[in-house]
Amino acid sequence: MQDILFDFISKYISLTDDEKNAILSLDIFRSVMRGTILLQEGQKTQDNYFVLKGCIRKYYIINGEEKTTAFFTEMEGITPQCAISTTPSEYYISCIEDSILIVSNTEMGIEVNRKFPKFDLMCRMLSEELLAKQQIDFDEFKTSPPEQRYLNLLQKRPDLLQRVPQHQLASYLGIQPQSLSRLRARIFKNNKS
Amino acid sequence: MQDILFDFISKYISLTDDEKNAILSLDIFRSVMRGTILLQEGQKTQDNYFVLKGCIRKYYIINGEEKTTAFFTEMEGITPQCAISTTPSEYYISCIEDSILIVSNTEMGIEVNRKFPKFDLMCRMLSEELLAKQQIDFDEFKTSPPEQRYLNLLQKRPDLLQRVPQHQLASYLGIQPQSLSRLRARIFKNNKS
DNA sequence: TAAATTCGTTCACTTAAGTTAAGAAATTAC
DNA sequence: GTAATTTCTTAACTTAAGTGAACGAATTTA
Numbered sequence A, B: 001m002q003d004i005l006f007d008f009i010s011k012y013i014s015l016t017d018d019e020k021n022a023i024l025s026l027d028i029f030r031s032v033m034r035g036t037i038l039l040q041e042g043q044k045t046q047d048n049y050f051v052l053k054g055c056i057r058k059y060y061i062i063n064g065e066e067k068t069t070a071f072f073t074e075m076e077g078i079t080p081q082c083a084i085s086t087t088p089s090e091y092y093i094s095c096i097e098d099s100i101l102i103v104s105n106t107e108m109g110i111e112v113n114r115k116f117p118k119f120d121l122m123c124r125m126l127s128e129e130l131l132a133k134q135q136i137d138f139d140e141f142k143t144s145p146p147e148q149r150y151l152n153l154l155q156k157r158p159d160l161l162q163r164v165p166q167h168q169l170a171s172y173l174g175i176q177p178q179s180l181s182r183l184r185a186r187i188f189k190n191n192k193s
Numbered sequence C: 001t002a003a004a005t006t007c008g009t010t011c012a013c014t015t016a017a018g019t020t021a022a023g024a025a026a027t028t029a030c
Numbered sequence D: 001g002t003a004a005t006t007t008c009t010t011a012a013c014t015t016a017a018g019t020g021a022a023c024g025a026a027t028t029t030a
Helices: A002-009 A017-024 A081-085 A106-115 A118-143 A146-156 A158-163 A166-172 A177-192 B002-009 B017-024 B081-085 B106-115 B118-143 B146-156 B158-163 B166-172 B177-192
Strands: A029-032 A037-039 A047-053 A056-062 A065-072 A092-095 A099-105 B029-032 B037-039 B047-053 B056-062 B065-072 B092-095 B099-105
Touching (some): A017 A106, A056 A166, A081 B118, A099 A106, A118 A146, A118 B056, A118 B081, A118 B166, A146 A158, A146 A177, A166 B118, B002 B017, B017 B106, B056 B166, B106 B118, B166 B177
Antiparallel strands (some): A056 A092, B037 B092, B056 B092
16 A cells, blocks of 8 residues: 555655655555545645545535535545635535545645655645646636536546546536436437437 | 836745846846737747736637637736646637736746745745635636626626626636626626616 | 435426627727 | 727527426435
């Protein structure tokens, strides 16, 4: 399990055994059961979540309705806004599969960076990469109607369609569950004829 | 004009006169006329753009139609994806007002960072800030229907509605120009009665 | 296992956005 | 200052998404 992490890190920087041990000694691995709510609206936290295995989901509750805006699967992570700005969270984060996460917090980050400056480099690469990816996703979302957004998802993250409940996918696509159902039926019908 | 820049920078780090001069010696200020296309689809560039005064716009051409996905006004900047990944650009960047920009490139960034490491700190703060802001924007976009998106924009960036042509705003909101027109008429009518 | 809940689909209906076209208003070019 | 172009609005029509309700299927809970 640790190997998954180190394999991932090795894409960005190389670690000595000392450094690896320093990370392991932080005791950051956590098994989380499906359904666990990691962060609630109104709550404050310093924790960041990184998924080694499984899937977590970010959602708002607006007028009593859940609005899912992101899924994080293997090798993806989230730093909640409230961990940076220390304002209470506007959204929820919950676990939609039994998962293995790395839960780190800001203090630990600073600590590790002080000891091993190269971590800083990795963080920076990661956040640049993330920013770029997100920009592309946002552009794609804006420039596509719902049906196209669904087809894009089918191409880019086919796994999500399997592991995530339909109604959560719907709001991720910016539509109602019924519309997603209908849209899928439409695509299927047009594909046949 | 330089003061605008240094005022901005001072929010993140403090500069000595030496450092200021080093920046000025790079000759990065550029006046750009409205209508100028800074970056074209298919083109490669190392340049980053930061707006001191004016407004620039990022857009795709999809099926012969312009799709505007972002505007950058005073104290906002853009690092095109192609400047990082060295793949050709998928979008255009053009100037929609006579503007004063800072045009820097990756080499210069490295150069400056080598001489003045604190710049690195600022870049990191900026990109974190940007990432957070963008995440919020994206969530808001996903969770709101077009009319709400328009009202949000009215609140958050009222200046844009003044300085940007309607049809560009429309695609920024993810809809057709005619729909924006209609939507505005609808809001106005409902406000009255 | 039975009951309860959640989930996905379908339907009928409403509302809003896409599309095509036309014309007025504003801007730009000459 | 006029012509040409671009931009914005309106309208009629089409298509798709929102809404409320119903129902079976799947899943969860007791």
